[in-house]
Amino acid sequence: MPEIPKAYEPRAVEEKWYRFWLDSKCFAADPQSAKPAYSIVIPPPNVTGVLTLGHVLNNTIQDILARLARMKGFETLWLPGTDHAGIATQTVVEKSLRKQGVIKHRDELGRDKFLEKVWEWKEKHGGIIIEQLKRLGASCDWERERFTMDPEYSRCVQNVFIDLYHKGLIYRGKRMVNWDPSARTALSDEEVEMVEERGKLWHFKYPLADDAGRAVPGEFVMVATTRPETMLGDEAVAVHPSDPRYANLIGRRVLLPLRDKLIPIIADELVDPKFGTGCVKVTPAHDPADYEMGMRHQLPMTVVIAADGRMSAEAGEEFARLDRMEARKAVVEKLEALGLMTKAEDYTHRVGYSQRSNVPIEPYLSSQWFLKYPAVEKSTHAVAHGEIRFHPERWSKTYLHWMGNIKDWCISRQLWWGHRIPIWRRDDEEKCQIESPGEGWTQDSDVLDTWFSSWLWPFATMGWPQETSALKKFYPTTDLVTGPDIIFFWVARMIMAGYEYMGEKPFQNVYFTGIIRDKQGRKMSKSLGNSPDPLDLINQYGADALRFGVMRSAPLGQDVLYDEQQVELGRNFCNKLWNACRFRQMQAGEVEGEIDPAKLNADDKWILLKLHAAITELTEALDHYKFNEAAQILHRLLWGEFCDWYLEAAKAALADPAARDNTLAVIDFVLSNTLRLFHPFIPFITEELWQGMGFNAELPAGQGGQTIMYAHWPKPLDEDFRAHYGLNDAAAKFVDMRNELVTQGRNLRRVGGIQSGKKVKFIFAPRTALSAHDLEAVKILLHAESIEAQPDYQAPKGTPTAHCEMGDLYLPLEGVADVGAEKERLTKELAKVQAEIDKAQQKLNNPSFSQKAPPAVLAEHQQRLADWQAKHAQLAATLAGLA
């Protein structure tokens, strides 16, 4: 027999089996298969991204689901791929080119040259995250890997655009959009993050003008603003129509300071008379609310801030070309100098930031493409009525709220990296098609929002619009695993696209993971330096350890507080499993055949029942996506039950030639089941052990050769099996009682001051008959030299004694007995028991309890009281004996 290492060494094992799985095509999904289908599409990571702990969480869950489905006999597709991630990728590449000194701005290269550079970048960095997912053990069907800018995929995107255009759902319009002045592109509402900021609320005086347009000395209108620089583009001052204070001002004009422009005082419902002075400056081109008012009152739209965030010529000589923040300062100074600023109070408000560039967004008037969402009603209904289920369910509220207030989607981006909008123009003509209509036509220069391609992901990856076998077999997909932060960006939109183009939902279940935080509850971020590299963790602890550690601490729907200690625990756990199997392998002896029911001892029955319970609970937990519970059940089964109790007790049976073979058969049975239960969580080590222990032989060669991946998922032991093997409550209870004896006995050693290593003799006065095996097991579990059954044993005074349900256990001390210590222990114990008695009695003495509580509860309490009283009597007697 080859030497088995004492500690599990993941590195080589992981490489070996991943290659084996790939070579054996274990991950391949066959659309022609007769088996029922199970499918997941991966949330495509950014093509140039690297693996984060968030990916680890998300993809481990998907891998568990996929591996579980395969073992349960489903034809399983986990479809992988990457997203071109428009802004993110373009920004990264541009930054890198700048850093290399190649360019200062992408304009220097021009569109085609720049795109070449991005593709180069993509080729170089594009595969990294995919390789990292492989290290994690992801069982994706890599042959089907897709990229949102693959030629076929791009065609899908453009065809969908063309279709929606012809349906009249896509239109172009000049609107106020969220503008990112750093990336110089429009953004959707979802890409804007509101950040609370401490700023100022400036109060300015605008001079009132007379009919001739001259300032009336001493008469002013007071306005307040957080954005002084926009006043250069003011076109009105607004008050509420029914505000008595200003009724007489409506229709008059003010002279806009710094610009010396006459602008009207208008009345608009939008103004809140209770806020500030009740007068609002109106900048129609630079504020969404003001824009609305501007439209209603037909005000000019003077643009004073340009696309790059600098002031335009319209802002006037003095301010043109100034950055908007510099202009703010300049305007304030100027107005202050003119005596028109009355105060600047501290003010906390929320400012929209670009999620990508992390700069304040600018409301900006520009021509953009918009989509009026299709299939809204169906998509709303599907989630509201459980046709698509969200886990945890509460996210459906968020979804429904958004769907109920849905606004048109700004889908055009002023970027180069992405799907170019299939619109062609010549003079006043416009055509919507993929290819150029011919000479003299130029294509719209905008590209589409990244999400306009990802919303097609569940079917565009499977060959749509062709009716492929993959679509027939695997659409709609079964589960989607993603974060709640992209519920609007992606989940909602996929649902709508699914209904619109497939006439069917894209997935049945959506599992929303939590967000990974550090142990202080902070989000992972590069700047905080609290974001560990998963690859380092895999290298140090192994992929299985990382997976198990993360799953152990990921409760459904709650954020995950990551602590490296969890990964360490995962490693320890793998090592425990390794050594449990190592123990079996060191026993030699071939894998035996059937378990002989006649030879089963109490421990065998007990562990088989524990296995049965674990399978039942695990199946239940996984059905409800409770992965942390599942991990805990596995932990308990292997560590707390199999290793701590069963294997130790089994050492007794293994020493008995008559029982040995049968015990080995039980061990093998339990281990074989355990490895399979563990496999979705920790695939590498389980495959290594499965193969190493020869369990493969149990299975016929099937799909992808012999592997634990296609071993069948354990089912709870059925009733016949349990009856045949005598597995019943009494059997379990018996061992529980016997183990109580062991625990108590271990305690006696301690009070007797016996060193853990020292072998001692116990005497046992049984109330329940124990077999020779049971006595032997107790002896081993107690590390005793011997345990002697003496029904009528009279213990000498001061003998540490444990009164158990099964009988009384004595540890006769040779020589010195620490009577004091034993007395102290018993007194403490007695007090505890007394407290329980008091509690029970108090309850039972309450007349309304005994009258109104159900008889079963009453009886239970009475029984409890009786038990405690009996225990009390025993302890008291022992204590009295010591004196």
Next chain:
RNA sequence: GGGCGAUUAGCGCAGCGGUAGCGCAGCAGCUUUACACGCUGUGGGUCGGGGGUUCGAAUCCCUCAUCGCCCACCA
């Protein structure tokens, strides 16, 4: 301003109407022939506060507080 979630042992969580549990950390003792990535034992909580319903509440209802998310055009 609306909505959602959390609040149980030092930390992370389970329990969701009938004796407060698990893991880790802590403490004490152990090279017991699978594992020190280990073994054994053990201390620790008036279940965020206050009210209510009930024979009985961590669990149901109301209310307050703290923390965290999401949504909303108060300049």
